[in-house]
Amino acid sequence: MAKGVLLFPKDVQICGPKKQPRIGKPHRAKLRSRAALYWRVFWEGFASPIFNSQAVFQFIATMLGLFVLFALVGRKMMPDTATTTVAAAIAFAAAMAVWALIQAIAMPFRARAAEATEGRWVSGRFVYNDARRVFTTEWNPSKNGHHETFVVPSDIQQYAVVDYKIEIDGPADRLRCLIIGSYYFSPMHDVLSLWEPAMHGRVVLKKGRKLDLYCLSQPDTIRAIVRVSILAWEIDQNLGMEYTDQRTQTRIVMQPPWAERQ
16 A cells, blocks of 8 residues: 655644735736836936936035135125026926936836846746845744745735745755745744755745745754745736645645636
């Protein structure tokens, strides 16, 4: 008789949202992401003269110069100086209006270049050219039983499914790590004690674009640096989480209660 394989520890529960969050339609993910990218590119270009250190220094120097001039020449020269200042302010406002128009015209081309540098859309899924580092921490046995929460960048939409990768600098064979999102196991310690989770998986972002890192380090293990990167993201209402248990070479895929049954 063949022996069964224990996939989950006894009494472990799978938890998650009780009702479907407002995830949005998958086909709108690309539109929203590009709209956010276009605005970011426009604003960065528009604000660059304002936040340019040399320009700021020149502005401060001009204001200080006017103050010193007022102090030296007194009230007699103030009307002429004030007129010059008003004219300079009007010229600055006109220049910024023209600059905004230039940025609006250049925005689509710059945004496309920025997107191509970062990654590309494959249907409704954004795949990064290089793994995007989102979190780094140090782990030692004293942290076992706890977790660390981090937030992914704002251009990744809330409740998106993210493909993650974990890298460990140090005794990687003595650590077991797992990323947890909207759906999770309880207690996590029992799962990590049984599983040998692969250093990759897919999870749904929690509210506020948050994720949790859980690790289990063997006793007397030296400190290790744990890095988490995002490989891709998409909106998928039919996926809750996806992991691989290397102990049994089992791929574990779970759907939320409201998933569309195939």
